[in-house]
Amino acid sequence: MSISSTINGFFSGGLPVRLSAYDGSVAGDLDSPYGLRILNQRGLQYILTAPGDLGLARAYVSGDLELEGTHPGDPYPLLRLIVGSTDFARPSVTDLARIVRELGVGSFVPPKPPPHEHLPVWRTALEGVRTAGVNAFRRHTAERDAEAIHHHYDVSNTFYEHVLGPSMAYTCAVYPSDDATLEEAQAEKFDLICRKLGLEPGMRLLDVGCGWGGMVRHAAKHYGVSALGVTLSREQANWAAEAIKRDGLDDLAEVRFSDYRDVVETDFDAISSIGMTEHIGVGNYPAYFSFLHSKLKEGAPLLNHCITRNDNAGKATAGAFIDRYVFPDGELAGSGTIVVAAEDAGFEVQHHENFRRHYAKTLAAWNENLVDNWDACVAETDLGTAKVWGLYMAGSRVGFETNEIQLHHVLATKTPKNGTPNAGFTDYPMRHTFGV
Known part of the structure; x- marks a missing residue:
């Protein structure tokens, strides 16, 4: 045969x-x-x-x-x-x-995997078990999280500029209309989150997993808040620092190369977590939301923006290809799992919204950018890396279109015992953006 x-x-x-x-x-x-x-x-x-x-x-x-x-x-x-x-x-x-x-x-006979592949935790554990002991087999230690973020986000800032466009926003955009551009949709995403959080001049915002500082800069520039962002990618932090200086926002915005667990400041007026929960591991949800809860003032809001599964029963995996080539150790759970973890940490969930069709549209725009800048992207990285990105974004687009994966906003508050959260976010008109 x-x-x-x-x-x-x-x-x-x-x-x-x-x-x-x-x-x-x-x-x-x-x-x-x-x-x-x-x-x-x-x-x-x-x-x-x-x-x-x-x-x-x-x-x-x-x-x-x-x-x-x-x-x-x-x-x-x-x-x-x-x-x-x-x-x-x-x-x-x-x-x-x-x-x-x-x-x-x-x-x-299995050939050696391509060099672009990130080793699974059991492979790296076997190599480090002598020094790390049983902890070598654990996902989401500070050291392994830093390694995973480096694998994906420190490819090249120039490469990301070609693919993501001027916004340098690597999370789901929100399209205010079907003919909106990617840049308009990314600005709408950040502004929508600012409105949901009820940001006002003089407030203090913490943005965990801040990427290239898009949320930090938008909130500081358009809402006059003092915004701190943290990222485990040194490349992102360096790029964001330059963008903050270029925009003249030094007095309001800061992006710090840091693990979110090392943030010592407290009493924030709001927290945004945009595309962060996917990286921390489902088993760490209780500790994660408890940590964020501890950083907020009484009555203050949290907006969690996260890729999710379409159910809460399946295994919290992003799939073998995504785990090895794109987001090492990434885990996806259903939005209900996130809601439960937030509530168990003391949050009151106020609003829950799905943007999966917006993410399919966002990914189509990123693929178009990659095609338009193909030669430059290959030159900046290598052919294998560029192919990984084309495959991952197109495949993810299919996943969002077919409802295999979703993107949820969960808005919650650190509601005080008297039951009255801060008023700002409640003024946000809960409009549903299902036009695309």
Whole structure:
């Protein structure tokens, strides 16, 4: 049997795109304008030894698998077709023995993963267990979190400028209208959060996981608040410091290269957590929300902006590809899990809103930027990294479109015993932005 027919048979129902291989064979949907081409034996080994998304991604990133009919900066059209079709069907022992004979035992020897892949916690733990002991097997220690953030966010500020655009906002935008630009939508996102928090001149805002300081700068510039942002990425902190100085906001805004757990200031009038909860681990939710609760004044609000699962029952994983190539140790839970953790930490949840369709639109804009700046992005990093980004953003877009993942705002207050939170945020008109 040919390589293409054998591999196509592994996928439940076969692939809805063309599949070809280096032995000249073709299988799948031969009339599809899109295809997967296995270029060599190493590509075959990746696919066979890590069945599903991870093996396909390894082969693609390493240059051993081509995606036909799409630009590497935006493989969305192909991914939209194959979503839900990449899990391997389990062959019988008899079929597996036959496949091994046909393809050769060597095809089942796992190659070394591409250098872009971040090792899972058990692999890095084995290397560090002598010095760290059993703690080496723990996710979300301060040291491992710093390493994970460095892997993803310290790629290159110039690369991010090409992909994210002038706002340098790497979180879901909120489109005020269907024809709004990405920059307009990112400004609306920050402003929406400011309005929900009821920010006013003279208030003190803490923004945890602040990225390149977009929220900090927007709140300081447009609402006159004193804003502190913290990030574990030194590259982000350096870029943000320059942007703050450029905008003349030194007297109001600060971005600090720091773990949020090292913030010593208290009595903030508001806290924003935008795209941070995904990184801290579900098991750390109680400690995280308790920490934020301790940093707020009585009656003050918290806005948590977070990618979520579409349920609260499944395993809190972002998937093998995302975990190894994009957000190491990232975990996604349902919005209900976040609400429970916030409430158990003492918060009163006031408002809960889903923006998943806005994130699909945001990702489409980022993919477009990557395509438009493809040569510059490859030159700034390397071809494999650029391909990872195209694949991850297009795949995430599919996830948001099909409701596999969501994006929720949870607005909560540190309500005092008399039951009256601060008045500012309650003046926010709860408008629903489902137009896109």
